Amino acid sequence: MIPHLDHRVLSTRDRDRCVDFYTPVLGMRREMFGEGRITFRVGCPGINLLEAGREFEPKAEQPPPGALDLCFLAGEPLDGVVRRLQAAGISIDAGPVARTGATGPIRSVYVRDPDGKRIEIPAPA
Numbered sequence: 001m002i003p004h005l006d007h008r009v010l011s012t013r014d015r016d017r018c019v020d021f022y023t024p025v026l027g028m029r030r031e032m033f034g035e036g037r038i039t040f041r042v043g044c045p046g047i048n049l050l051e052a053g054r055e056f057e058p059k060a061e062q063p064p065p066g067a068l069d070l071c072f073l074a075g076e077p078l079d080g081v082v083r084r085l086q087a088a089g090i091s092i093d094a095g096p097v098a099r100t101g102a103t104g105p106i107r108s109v110y111v112r113d114p115d116g117k118r119i120e121i122p123a124p125a
Contacts, residue, residue: 021090074123085111092109
């Protein structure tokens with residue numbers, strides 16, 4: 001019945017810090033749409049940004065910032081990801097660690113975005 005996900009909505013306390021994390025640090029492409037809204041493109045689907053206190057209707061009953069964990073497959077070896085995160089001053093909470101992803105074995109690192117959401121970044125093992 002539902003063949004794929006169209007988009008995700010990411011709630012944040014600080015729009016600018018969030019954009020700075022997802023675009024230069026993680027390398028996603030920022031696009032504008034609608035009335036000044038932002039989406040991060042990472043393949044398909046996109047991730048639409050929603051600033052806390054500026055939600056639009058209809059919205060979740062309680063759309064708290066920091067309530068979503070995300071996993072993004074790296075487009076480079078994990079060692080390169082670690083170097084990029086360290087160069088940006090991003091602390092690695094865990095990893096590299098062996099995990100099982102949607103398509104098989106992966107190695108992952110875990111970081112936090114500016115709102116404290118857990119971000120997993122795996123590469124094929």
